[in-house]
Amino acid sequence: MKHNQFAVIGLGRFGSSLALTLAKQGCHVLGVDDNEEIVNDMANKLTHAVMANATDEEALRAIGVRNFDVIVVAIGTDIEASIFATILLKELGAKYVVAKALSELHGRVLSKIGADKVVYPERDMGTRVANQLVSPNLLDIIELSKDYSVAELSVPPRLSGYTIKDLDPRKKYGCSIVAINKKSGVVIAPQATDLINEGDIMVIIGTNDQIESFEKEVLD
Numbered sequence: 001m002k003h004n005q006f007a008v009i010g011l012g013r014f015g016s017s018l019a020l021t022l023a024k025q026g027c028h029v030l031g032v033d034d035n036e037e038i039v040n041d042m043a044n045k046l047t048h049a050v051m052a053n054a055t056d057e058e059a060l061r062a063i064g065v066r067n068f069d070v071i072v073v074a075i076g077t078d079i080e081a082s083i084f085a086t087i088l089l090k091e092l093g094a095k096y097v098v099a100k101a102l103s104e105l106h107g108r109v110l111s112k113i114g115a116d117k118v119v120y121p122e123r124d125m126g127t128r129v130a131n132q133l134v135s136p137n138l139l140d141i142i143e144l145s146k147d148y149s150v151a152e153l154s155v156p157p158r159l160s161g162y163t164i165k166d167l168d169p170r171k172k173y174g175c176s177i178v179a180i181n182k183k184s185g186v187v188i189a190p191q192a193t194d195l196i197n198e199g200d201i202m203v204i205i206g207t208n209d210q211i212e213s214f215e216k217e218v219l220d
């Protein structure tokens with residue numbers, strides 16, 4: 001079932017971007033921050049915005065934490081506040097708490113005290129930008145596990161007009177093209193005879209080594 005009721009606690013750069021994106025997608029979003037100016041700025045952009053200190057148990061109780069499908073603790077720099085807020089939310093019966101961590105150790109603490117998911121936006125964005133700088137054809141990569149990923153790779157001009165069979169990534173590298181995103185629409189599970197063209201984006205699944213070999217040997 002799709003989640004629709006969200007609360008985002010801490011409306012800094014990460015929290016506000018997350019909250020605004022959810023709101024744009026039609027979700028109900030409550031934003032919480034202890035900075036009045038920030039709350040006023042966000043008030044008409046989200047479903048609700050309230051000023052509250054996330055380490056104050058009564059204030060959290062008042063927002064009715066059980067009513068949300070997901071609560072995101074987007075406080076970072078104030079590690080103590082991020083930890084207290086996460087503990088209190090779980091104690092008050094929050095269904096699913098996503099907490100932002102600034103470091104590996106911070107993340108380990110958040111997991112131990114009950115965060116259902118820990119995210120590392122700075123670390124992950126650093127990795128993503130580095131990957132794109134080293135391999136310009138690599139538009140995005142999502143890690144499925146330590147070894148497996150799904151990658152989006154752009155088709156360079158010189159491969160325009162090739163078929164999937166010409167590239168044959170499954171046979172040559174062990175990874176599979178699961179979709180091609182074209183201007184005209186997305187082709188799911190493309191056939192061997194399907195054509196790729198400049199500007200298309202191939203979605204590839206495989207081990208990190210397989211994707212890297214395909215990217216280096218075929219697209220570079």
Ligand code: ATP
Nearest residue numbers: 010011012013014033034035053054076077078081
């Ligand atoms: P970002 O990088 O997303 O801007 P950050 O990691 O630097 O954020 P902070 O500056 O600590 O994190 O906090 C982000 C937001 O959370 C700020 O808008 C801040 O006002 C708010 N905030 C911090 N502590 C609390 C708290 N105890 N209760 C409610 N809001 C808080």
